[in-house]
Amino acid sequence: MGTEHSPAPLAERLRARGLRLTAQRKQVLAAVTSLEHATPDAIGARLREEAGAGGAAPDASTVYRNLELLEQLGLVWHTHLGKGAPVYHAAEHPHLHVVCQSCGEISSVAPDLLDSAAERLTADLGFTVDVGHVALSGTCRACRERAGSEHS
Amino acid sequence: MGTEHSPAPLAERLRARGLRLTAQRKQVLAAVTSLEHATPDAIGARLREEAGAGGAAPDASTVYRNLELLEQLGLVWHTHLGKGAPVYHAAEHPHLHVVCQSCGEISSVAPDLLDSAAERLTADLGFTVDVGHVALSGTCRACRERAGSEHS
DNA sequence: CTCGTTGCAAAGGATTTGCACAAGT
DNA sequence: ACTTGTGCAAATCCTTTGCAACGAG
Numbered sequence: 123m124g125t126e127h128s129p130a131p132l133a134e135r136l137r138a139r140g141l142r143l144t145a146q147r148k149q150v151l152a153a154v155t156s157l158e159h160a161t162p163d164a165i166g167a168r169l170r171e172e173a174g175a176g177g178a179a180p181d182a183s184t185v186y187r188n189l190e191l192l193e194q195l196g197l198v199w200h201t202h203l204g205k206g207a208p209v210y211h212a213a214e215h216p217h218l219h220v221v222c223q224s225c226g227e228i229s230s231v232a233p234d235l236l237d238s239a240a241e242r243l244t245a246d247l248g249f250t251v252d253v254g255h256v257a258l259s260g261t262c263r264a265c266r267e268r269a270g271s272e273h274s
Numbered sequence: 275m276g277t278e279h280s281p282a283p284l285a286e287r288l289r290a291r292g293l294r295l296t297a298q299r300k301q302v303l304a305a306v307t308s309l310e311h312a313t314p315d316a317i318g319a320r321l322r323e324e325a326g327a328g329g330a331a332p333d334a335s336t337v338y339r340n341l342e343l344l345e346q347l348g349l350v351w352h353t354h355l356g357k358g359a360p361v362y363h364a365a366e367h368p369h370l371h372v373v374c375q376s377c378g379e380i381s382s383v384a385p386d387l388l389d390s391a392a393e394r395l396t397a398d399l400g401f402t403v404d405v406g407h408v409a410l411s412g413t414c415r416a417c418r419e420r421a422g423s424e425h426s
Numbered sequence: 427c428t429c430g431t432t433g434c435a436a437a438g439g440a441t442t443t444g445c446a447c448a449a450g451t
Numbered sequence: 452a453c454t455t456g457t458g459c460a461a462a463t464c465c466t467t468t469g470c471a472a473c474g475a476g
Contacts, residue, residue: 181433202354235391248415259407263400294450333458
């Protein structure tokens with residue numbers, strides 16, 4: 123891995139707004155980046171692990187506040203995969219999510235999957251689809267086969 | 275179109291499972307059908323209105339339980355449009371939802387919008403998309419123009 | 427120093443669950 | 452009668468908010 127993508131856009135964007143670069147903000151962004159599809163809760167848990175025994179992990183409220191901030195800064199995105207838990211992912215390269223209703227398995231798919239649909243919506247309704255936020259529900263192959271073989 | 279779709283599939287499907295046809299179940303189904311994109315809360319509110327003064331409306335927990343049941347029976351579907359509020363609609367004819375992040379406006383779109391995407395997912399991943407549950411987020415024309423004309 | 431940030435604790439809203447009583451078949 | 456369904460209240464879960472102390476610039 124040679125040339126890296128994002129040296130420190132976080133610091134820049136924060137300064138541009140007169141906001142401050144804190145350890146917690148770096149930690150939250152790092153956690154979102156490493157965990158692929160993380161809920162705020164999962165992010166908190168991860169930070170707790172990293173902090174280890176004596177270390178102090180950011181409070182849940184701080185995680186929420188910073189996720190919202192990072193999203194405003196355009197560094198992370200969130201999607202609602204289903205009930206109860208939005209998942210966050212780094213905004214680096216857009217991709218959309220496919221979720222299996224049965225097993226909860228999440229797959230990432232290239233955003234061009236919806237290109238034609240997006241164009242049609244723009245043409246018909248003037249509606250711009252936000253690909254990063256899209257989640258498609260359905261049934262994955264494994265669950266489909268499982269359901270087929272089960273009876274009663 | 276002469277032949278009708280649903281005379282009383284509710285009663286049939288319930289009996290087929292040895293379940294009971296209650297006033298509350300009819301009420302909830304009726305509310306979901308008449309309100310287009312209703313949250314459980316909105317459904318409860320509607321039932322309360324219909325009940326009027328002395329009338330007793332179903333309890334919130336009953337609404338939740340019956341929405342889940344009706345969904346299992348295949349009579350209603352729900353979608354997560356964003357945070358905190360799944361919306362239910364009658365399962366009669368499938369359609370997908372498009373939601374504006376700015377104004378919250380919900381539009382219904384013909385399901386064939388995603389036909390090509392669905393085919394591709396099936397071919398690539400063996401994943402079956404559930405069109406009734408799909409919600410696309412984005413920005414509607416009105417909000418897009420409004421955002422464009424505003425500055426600072 | 428000054429003002430944005432964090433941690434803590436309490437408030438809030440949305441769902442779910444246990445149980446005794448009421449109701450459908 | 453027998454068994455499922457409902458209402459009520461308590462329990463959860465997820466997220467937000469108020470406030471005093473803390474720390475970045």
